[in-house]
Amino acid sequence: MAVVPYFMSDRDKSKQYFTTKKEAEELDRKLEIAAHLGELFLSKVEFLDEIKAEELGMIISEHAGEITSAFKGKFEGLQSAIKGEPSQPSTEEDKVTSITGTA
Numbered sequence: 001m002a003v004v005p006y007f008m009s010d011r012d013k014s015k016q017y018f019t020t021k022k023e024a025e026e027l028d029r030k031l032e033i034a035a036h037l038g039e040l041f042l043s044k045v046e047f048l049d050e051i052k053a054e055e056l057g058m059i060i061s062e063h064a065g066e067i068t069s070a071f072k073g074k075f076e077g078l079q080s081a082i083k084g085e086p087s088q089p090s091t092e093e094d095k096v097t098s099i100t101g102t103a
Contacts, residue, residue, distance in 0.1 A: 011035070034058040 006017040007024035011031040018024040037057030041048055048056075060067060066077035080086070 030058070030061040033061040033064070037061065 004019075006019065007021045008015060008017050009024050009028035009031060011028055016027065018027070034054060034057035037060055038050070038053040041053040041056055042050060045053070063078070063081050066081045069076075070078040
């Protein structure tokens with residue numbers, strides 16, 4: 001009989017199982033960011049309930065790359081996310097920040 005290891009995030013209410021630790025840790029990181037963002041939204045927006053704040057936090061956490069690119073003036077990823085299109089993998093150039101401030 002073969003033993004197959006599974007990994008899961010202790011923050012995940014749906015108790016998803018993953019075959020790699022990396023996948024489970026990625027979900028755990030997103031859930032942690034979402035929780036902190038949800039707390040921020042609850043403290044700053046009067047009419048927001050806890051569920052909606054958590055949902056907003058998760059949306060931002062799931063689209064962090066697209067949002068970060070938008071702050072850098074690259075809106076293509078954000079527009080794709082709005083349309084529901086799969087995000088394009090970032091290029092090596094997107095991963096590098098120039099020290100001198102010029103790209």
